[in-house]
Amino acid sequence: MARLHVAVGVILDDRQRVLVARRAAHRHQGGRWEFPGGKVEPGETVVQALCRELEEELAISPTRTSPMMRIEHDYPDRRVSLDVHRVSAWRGEPRGLEGQPLAWLRATELARRPFPQANLPIIRRLALPPFLIITEPLAPGDLAGLARRLQSLAVPARGAWLQLRLPDWDDRAYGRALALAIRTLGPRGVDVTANRSPAVARRAGGHALHLNARALMACEARPEGFVRVGASCHSPEELARAEALGLDYALLSPVAATASHPRQVPLGWERFRDWLGRVDLPVYALGGLGPEALELAWAHGAHGVAGIRGFWPPRGSPP
Numbered sequence: 001m002a003r004l005h006v007a008v009g010v011i012l013d014d015r016q017r018v019l020v021a022r023r024a025a026h027r028h029q030g031g032r033w034e035f036p037g038g039k040v041e042p043g044e045t046v047v048q049a050l051c052r053e054l055e056e057e058l059a060i061s062p063t064r065t066s067p068m069m070r071i072e073h074d075y076p077d078r079r080v081s082l083d084v085h086r087v088s089a090w091r092g093e094p095r096g097l098e099g100q101p102l103a104w105l106r107a108t109e110l111a112r113r114p115f116p117q118a119n120l121p122i123i124r125r126l127a128l129p130p131f132l133i134i135t136e137p138l139a140p141g142d143l144a145g146l147a148r149r150l151q152s153l154a155v156p157a158r159g160a161w162l163q164l165r166l167p168d169w170d171d172r173a174y175g176r177a178l179a180l181a182i183r184t185l186g187p188r189g190v191d192v193t194a195n196r197s198p199a200v201a202r203r204a205g206g207h208a209l210h211l212n213a214r215a216l217m218a219c220e221a222r223p224e225g226f227v228r229v230g231a232s233c234h235s236p237e238e239l240a241r242a243e244a245l246g247l248d249y250a251l252l253s254p255v256a257a258t259a260s261h262p263r264q265v266p267l268g269w270e271r272f273r274d275w276l277g278r279v280d281l282p283v284y285a286l287g288g289l290g291p292e293a294l295e296l297a298w299a300h301g302a303h304g305v306a307g308i309r310g311f312w313p314p315r316g317s318p319p
């Protein structure tokens with residue numbers, strides 16, 4: 001059975017909602033929801049096919065696309081290869097030209113609708129927000145200062161999570177900081193990831209864990225008891241280890257020059273794209289980048305942007 005090559009569009013608005021459509025009952029995987037798209041015709045590139053399908057099905061013309069992932073899936077009656085691209089800008093107002101119902105859904109809402117089995121990796125990937133905000137250095141034990149900084153955080157409309165990175169704090173103070181961050185940011189929709197030993201993270205109520213490159217390379221297996229585990233990487237070997245351990249994401253740095261690590265040689269975007277292309281893992285670009293770099297990061301294969309300075313208001317500015 002020949003594999004069907006399909007161009008699939010993850011159409012994202014500026015609040016990170018995704019446009020989905022319901023497939024007509026009589027079609028393959030009928031009645032389920034889908035990301036709009038269709039078969040790549042002979043002689044077409046994937047992006048050309050995607051643009052044609054979105055014109056035919058939704059009356060929109062994509063003006064900005066970026067590669068997101070590729071999925072091979074075997075149904076009992078059909079083998080498909082989904083070439084998934086983000087669509088982050090387009091001309092026109094989407095309409096269901098084939099009479100198909102449409103809906104704009106947040107990542108958390110996708111999981112509640114029936115999708116074809118092949119789409120599950122897309123839905124899992126969209127559950128990771130595009131921004132990962134890392135805490136700035138802070139005087140050890142200064143919980144009041146941390147509370148003020150967390151209050152001042154302007155959460156991007158596309159969604160973000162926070163990595164609590166306080167390497168100078170001892171375990172006891174770190175545990176209190178983690179509990180405080182979860183309490184403060186949880187209600188604002190910002191998930192908090194601990195950058196500490198699994199035991200300290202668990203004791204403070206943390207459910208997501210981040211490993212630095214040294215901890216990653218020392219790990220024999222994925223740490224247990226966390227809904228999400230990721231790692232900092234600076235080389236293809238470290239990325240390969242993160243993938244082999246079954247981690248959920250990686251940070252790859254430094255993409256550009258940074259004030260916090262002035263002696264490290266930046267990777268540049270071309271090497272960044274080359275390295276992340278060797279693994280099947282969502283990778284955040286880190287190093288000298290702020291939220292404005294998101295489209296550039298997407299264009300180079302990244303899942304999103306991680307950073308410190310570009311995400312926090314200047315110190316001393318009004319809350």
Ligand SMILES: Nc1nc2c([nH]c(=O)n2[C@@H]2O[C@H](COP(=O)(O)OP(=O)(O)OP(=O)(O)O)[C@@H](O)[C@H]2O)c(=O)[nH]1
Binds near residue numbers: 028029034118119
């Ligand atoms: N468009 C789309 N197709 C998907 C998704 N997930 C998935 O398994 N598929 C499968 O990919 C195949 C091709 O998609 P399609 O039916 O949209 O193809 P098309 O627009 O060219 O339609 P046509 O068959 O009416 O010519 C179908 O077997 C479909 O079940 C998805 O999210 N979007």
Ligand SMILES: [Mg+2]
Binds near residue numbers: 036038
């Ligand atoms: Mg279609």
